[in-house]
Amino acid sequence: MRRGALALLLALLLPLPVLGQEEDSAEVAAVAARQLRDAAAMMAQAEGAENRLAVLTDTVRAYEDGLALMRDTLRRVAVEKARLQSELDADREGIAKLLGVLQSIGQAPEPVLMLNPSGPLDTIRAGMLLSDVTPALQAKAEGLRAKVRRLAEIEATQGQAADTLRQGLADVQKARADLAAAAADRTELPRAYTEDPVATALLMASAESLESFAEGLGQTVDQEIATPPDEATARKGTLPLPVEGTILRRPDEPDAGGVARPGIVVATEPRALVAVPVTSTLRFRGPLLDYGTVAILEPAPGTLFVLAGLAEVYGDAGEILPEGAPLGLMGGETPDADAILTGTPQAGDAARTESLYLEVRDAGEPVDPGTWFRLD
Template structure:
């Protein structure tokens, strides 16, 4: 009996999977994301007294966006880890039951019976040695099983507690965006190269059918002369960060599902993502245009235009000279609620980048590949 018990224990130990490496990483990632959201909340409280409220609130919105993105990723990792552990534990049910039965048989056997062995004293001694060798490994497996069970409980509790952190973070970023919009509207310290004439702007829009035609007539929308600009960002060509956090969806000249190719690139972003000016620039136009939705046209240097279209809200005033990193708008869409984010994290399918920003770069009123200006993860 003792030999059979020892042999069965060895088989079970060989079948049961080894404990996972880096088991605490998903939980640590989610906890770190929660800390980042909490820090963003502190920045929002401090922003009201900041000397440059626009900059402070911009950084706050970015902190919230980073924290929420990290929370989504962390919770997805938590959910995947919890699902994998649960599957492993379920697969072990039969083996663990056999193991418990064997241990129970050994523990309930009378001491004299344990001393008996069909092969005599030598066989009993060998079986005892086998059990002595198996016991440390068996204890390690038991400890590993306990760790897995404890981790499943921790991960499930973490997902439950994350709901509160997510709700606070989502409310916080909404408040920060609203405060940022107000701060930009109240801003009076930016220089202006020209003042827009609304009538001339309306005439230009009604008389043009293409972006190229509108861009070539931009000088006509000014109510007076446009101040000279000697800016030169040629040295930064190819090193500019994208104006929004996102992933390149379609490159310059690539055809979409309808077979239409546009001379720009399309970036997939999350709903309500903040769009910023990648350099210091003049706002040459902001507002609805043609079939492009809300558009912001920036001039970072003479004869060079950055065109961003597809925004839900646009900030600033036409003619203003804005510093690098200044918010120029927000993407559209609806930010998912906390419970929806938790559900997405469990499924791990699809994408939460449901909005798209179209970026076109024009030099001497001709489109060029935006990837020669912006870092996209593909261009070197």
């Protein structure tokens, strides 16, 4: 054998790149599927349950968690599949060269293969090198088989995840509709006061700012009924945010238009569930100025939590909402399964396309929301 052909053969038999050591996507997909199955079981249990609203609230949260994990799984799978396919494509040229060398060896007469023009010593050396070819070929073939097998597993995971995703998206839509209906039907909530709807309408029409509207909220009370409990003051600085998301802007950070506000902006996923962070009186719900749909909570005397940017708000002014109760849903449209599967699945902040504005006012003045909420 010529030295050039032997050198080329040995070069082609260098070890293949080691397969990625990322967390097994199939296991993550199985966890997401299990979460969605648990959510479906919870939704079935909600039918006829005495605490139907609470069960449906937990169901929507479970669906949101499961779907978020499933979308992240599909992203991981897509990235892993693209990487593996790229490696296999890169190997094709080397495989073609390897087959060419092996074919040329097979066509040479056996006596010629056993001779070396440099003498017996080089013939022995060549034989020793050739003895290494067989295990190297076997390792190369095993590596390729492993890659092909892994690619088939990834494609199977994609198919199973896609079916689970479609069912989960359909189920969460029903769960949200059931939640809205249950929230509208609840009658057991205690009331702090009854609302004067005429005074509220006049205030909405005359208010020129959020500050002036908040100052005039006292005019909307028709009759005081009860003093709501103050569970918030003792927990200042530890309250959870009312929605799952990422802080997009902090107090007084200007937006793209240069407008700075004293509250925070939280990026959320479309149709995300917004919950009551601590037992509070619902002081207002409805469209307000340029804030969109607004909900104003009073967790403690003289303190207001202003939440703006919701698409739906549950409850009536004057009701005392317990901690964890559903307050409403964010806007936007959840992408359907085909859009998620045919596009590049978004991860983390990229999937959070909606914005919730949260402002805290104490004694009529805006304060840093961090004095009440955990912002870490």
